[in-house]
Amino acid sequence: MQFSPLIEELIQALRCLPGVGPKSAQRMALQLLERDRAAGKHLAEVLQLSMSEVGHCASCRTLTEEKLCRVCTSGRRNDQVLCIVETPADMLALEQSGVYDGRYFVLLGHLSPLEGIGPDDLGFDELVEKLRSQPVEEVILATNPTLEGETTAQYLLELLSSLPLKVTHLAQGIPLGGELEYLDGGTLSRAFSGRQGFASVKETNG
Template structure:
C-alpha cells in the first residue's frame, strides 16, 4: 500500500531535520495528521512565521527579527570583547553561564570536509570586518572541541593572527563535579596540559 502523495511529501519534508530518518519522519507525520492536527497547524504557522520574520543580525550574524539582536543592542555589553561560536545554540549556552559580558559572532556552521563544508562556506569576510572594527581588542575562539571545531578554530586563528588582537581559546578540562575515574583519557590529558597555578 502506498501513502497518498501529500503524506509522502510531509514525510519527505520532515526528513530534512537532523537525526530524523525515514521511520521517525513517518511516525511524526502519522502523529501530526491523526492525533495532533492542532499541533500540525501550530507547527505550520510557526515555520511560516519564522521564515518570514527571521533574518541575521547585522553585527553578529545570529538569528534576529530586527537589524540588531538583543545582545548586540545592549549598551551594557563589553564592546571590546568578541566571542566566536559555531551556532546560535552555542551562544545561548554561554549566555546561560552568566559569566561572559562581551559580544558574539555566530558562524552559522563549521569547517567539515566530510560534509563538503570548507572555510569558503563561512562568513569570514563579515567576521573580519566585525573583529577589525577598531573597537574589538580580544577575540575568544569558542568553537567545539571536535575535529570540525578544531579545524574551524585553526581557520579563525589564521585569519585573525597578526592583526593587533588578543586571541584566546576557551579551555578544556574536567566537568564540575566530575570524578577522575569516569573522565575520558583525552579530557583528562587536556586538563593536565592546561593546568594553572593555585592562587593564595
C-alpha cells in the first residue's frame, strides 16, 4: 500500500532536491499537505518563476534573473582585479567575507573529462575575450582545492600565460580555528611547504 497517486508523485518529485531521501520527502509532502498549503503554493509559484526566469549575468556568468548581476553593475568595484571561481555559491562566500572588492568570473563548474565538462562549457573563450578588452592587471584563481579545481586552475594558468597579467591563487594552509590534530596530511604538508617567516608576514600585511 502507498499513498494516493498524486501524493506519491509529490513525494517522488521532492526527491530531486539534494539530500532528500524517501523518508524526508514523505515528511515534507505530508507536512505541506496537513499544515501549510499556503507555503506549498507559494513555493510552487516561486519555483516555477525561478526555473524559467533566472539566467546568467552577461558579464560574469553568475546566476541572476537580471541582465547583469549586482557586482557587475556596481561602480565601486576595482576593475583591475578579476577573481575566477567555480560557482555562484563560491562568489557569495567571498562577497560575504568582505575581503575582496574586485570583479568576478564564474566558471559554473570545473574541468571534468569523466562528466564530459571541457573548456567550452566553462566559458574560457569568453574569459580571454574579457581579459583582452578590459583593464585587468591581476587574475586570482580561486577554484576549490580539489583534484578537479586544481586541474582547472592549472589549465587556466597555461591559458593566461600569454597575456600580460599577474596570476595568483589563494593561500593554502591551516584554516583559522582548525586543530593540527584533526587536519589531513595534505593540508599539513601544504602548510609546511608554504611556511612564512614572521618578518615576511609583517611586510606582506604592511
